[in-house]
Amino acid sequence: MKKVAWLNREKKVELLQFILLCIGIIRDRFEPVKSSEDFMRDTEGFMRLDSIAMRLFQVAEAMKKIYEIDSKNLSLISDREYWIKVISIREVFVNTNIELDADIIFNICNDRLDEIEKSILNYLEILTIKDKPKRVQRAAR
Numbered sequence: 001m002k003k004v005a006w007l008n009r010e011k012k013v014e015l016l017q018f019i020l021l022c023i024g025i026i027r028d029r030f031e032p033v034k035s036s037e038d039f040m041r042d043t044e045g046f047m048r049l050d051s052i053a054m055r056l057f058q059v060a061e062a063m064k065k066i067y068e069i070d071s072k073n074l075s076l077i078s079d080r081e082y083w084i085k086v087i088s089i090r091e092v093f094v095n096t097n098i099e100l101d102a103d104i105i106f107n108i109c110n111d112r113l114d115e116i117e118k119s120i121l122n123y124l125e126i127l128t129i130k131d132k133p134k135r136v137q138r139a140a141r
Helices: 002-030 042-076 080-094 100-133
Strands: none
Touching: 002 042, 002 100, 042 080, 042 100, 080 100
16 A cells, blocks of 8 residues: 555656646746737737647646645645636636637736746645655754
């Protein structure tokens, strides 16, 4: 049974590293965007919108998998509603007809990406701390 827990932890760390990679890519692609209209100006804007949307979807999908495995530890960082909101980002893409909503994508990148990254880093730290051996302090002589 211990081996399964180890595999779950490894998978969680792998997914968290993937999420951080996606957030870095989103930041790079979002950097020249100053408003949601920038996504609609030209072909480059549309490509930015599409590529950012795909990465946001991947972040939400990975968080969904982690939440299913370890909602207990995630609750140490933020409440259930927060994680449900992060996971629900995928609904923007799943339930959309054909067009992506540039305003929603812009707002997520502009207003929430730093917060999501901070939460992911905090969770990764919790997983890392659990793996470190505990030091035994010697009694003073």
